[in-house]
Amino acid sequence: MASITDYIDFSQTSLHCPIADAPSTTTVAAAAIAFNPIFWKANLNTHDSIVARQEYRNHFLTRIFGSPYNGCYVLAVAIFSLGILRDHLYNRALADQPLYQPVSQPYLAYGLFTTGNTLVLSSMWALGLTGTYLGDYFGILMDAPVTGFPFNVTGSPMYWGSTLSFLAVALYKGKVAGLLLTLEVFVCYWLALKWEE
Template identity: 50%
Template sequence: MASSLSGIIDFSKPSLHACIAAIAFNPTAWNIVARNEYRNKTVTRIFGGNARYGCYFLALCIFSAGIVRDSLYHRALLEQPKLKLLPEPLDTLLPAALFILGQTFVITSTWALGITGTFLGDYFGILMDHRVEGFPFNVLRDPMYVGSTMSFAATALWYERPAGLIITAYVYIVYLIALQFEGPFTDMIYSKRESAKAESKKEL
C-alpha cells in the first residue's frame, strides 16, 4: 500500500505534516473552545461580559486559522508529485466549476447565518430565532463543510496533485467527525431554549 502511494504522495515533506495537523486542529480547537464557552463563559468574561464581542473575537480567530490552513495546504500541494488527472479542457473547467460552486455554498451559508450564526454564536447564548431553511440549506444540510471540501478538491485538480485528493478525503472525514460533536450539542442548546419557553408559558 505504501509503495503504491509513493508515486503520488511524498510523506517525507514537512509541509504535508503541517497541513494535516492544521486540518485536524481547526475544528477540534473550536469545538473545545466553544463547549468551554457554553459551560464557563471564559471568552465572554474576557470581554467584560459582552457575549457578542466574544463571538466576534472567536470568529476572527477561526477565520484567521482557516487562512493559515489554506496557505499550508497550498504549500503542501506544490511540494507534492504532479500527475495529469484530467484531459483538456476538463483539467481547467472542472476544478474551476467545482471551486466556484464550493465557494458559493460557503459564502451563501455565511450570509444566511450571519457572523454569529456561522461562528458558534449559539455557544455564547446568541441563538437564532428560527432555523435557516433557504438556499443553500434547502440543498445541503451542511453546505459550509461540503463547500469547503469541494474547494479543497478543486485546488488539487487545478494543480494536478493526486496527493491533494487524498488530503481532501481526509478533510471530509475530519468534518464528518466534527459534525458528530457539533450537531447534537447545538440541537441540545436549542432544545433547552424551547423547554425553557414551554416552562415560561406554563407559569403564565
C-alpha cells in the same frame, strides 16, 4: 504497477519545515486540517468544541472581552485565521508535489471551486457573523432556523463547500497529495457531523 510514491514526492525539500527535524509541510497541513474542527466544533467527550463548551459553561470569552458579542467576534477572528493558516499550509504542501496529469482537471476544478465557495459564502450570508461563528454558545440566538438556500440543498453547506474547494485545488494543481488531504478534510467534517447528531 505504480505506487503512491510515484505520485507523492516525500523527498521534496518543500515538504519540510525550515527548522531541522521539523515535520514536513504535508504533515503540518494534515495536522491543521484535523485541528480546526476539533478546536471549534468537535470534542469527543462532550460533542461540542473545546472553546464553545468552555464559553457555554463558564462564559470565559464573554468575561475576558466584556460582552457575548465581543467574545463571539474574537472567536470568529480566531476560527477564520486558523482557516487561512490551514489553507496556506495546504497550498504550500502541494507546491512542489509532482503533477499527475490524469488528476489535473482545471475545468472540473473551476466548477467545484465555484460550487464550494457558493455554498460557504451563501451560508455565511444566511447565518450572519454570529450564526456562523458559534454565537449560540454565547447566548446569541437567531429568531428562527435558516431553511433557505443553501440549507435547502444540504444541511452542512460550509462543510461540504469547504471540502469541494479543497478538492478543486487538488484537481486544478493535479496533485495526488491534494486528493489525500481532501479525503482527510472529508473525514474530519464527516466525523464532526456525526458528533453533532
